[in-house]
Amino acid sequence: MDALKDGVRVEIEPVSIFLRACVVLLTLATAAIHASLGGLLFTLNGVVYVGLAVAMVLPGPFARYRWLVRVALHGFAAATIGGWLAFGARFPLAYIDKGIEVTLIAFLAIELWLFDGGPRGIVRDLRELGAAVGARLPGQAAR
């Protein structure tokens, strides 16, 4: 609970609000660009980005799992860049979008360090989540 209290305290500081606003705006910007490209793949990409942007600001009990959203958004943006490097077309809007995604990843990395204790904190949180999920499995609950 202490960690959660600390997390909530940090999230309402001005710098944290600025960081979060940047992350959400950058996420919505890249979502809009992908959606404007048309086609199923780009539209789905935009929808996922919008979903993650919303998850970044959901209040209440959802804030407990913000670290997971950060990790997911970080991974999704990195995967999108990787996909473009491997298969994507090179044109001005694509370069602008990749710039947005790289900036988004940088802001997310700052958030991960600030709120989640960096990679070690993420690994710890993942272990705790795994243990919590494991404990709720039917077989585990009976023991």
Add this chain to the structure above:
Amino acid sequence: MTGHGAPRAAGLALVLLLLVACSTAGSAGPPPTVPPGGALIVAADLAFSPRAAAVAAGTPFGLVFENRDGAPHNVTILDGKGVELFVGEVFGGPGWRTYAVPALAAGQLTFRCDVHPTMTGTLVAR
């Protein structure tokens, strides 16, 4: 006097933006007539039309590409092994470009949109 600097700079920036916008919209309006030996390819609703086109082999030609979608498209011509022979500029529609394509050897080629690789067609050079 110095207080007018910011509005003037903003005005200048706006004019520059309009100039840039006008320069990139130079291909608005109806596409030109297809040059001899060339072809017209249209992109609409994320598909090419026609799906097959014929051009003159052994001589450079003009390929008129009209993009009727809001989404950006281009035309890239590939040989039978998938090697890119020509890559056209990607641009958002509606608009058109006349690509200057170098001479192609006679044969059946394919063309595709680099942004949407599912958009494909056949180009016959003869």
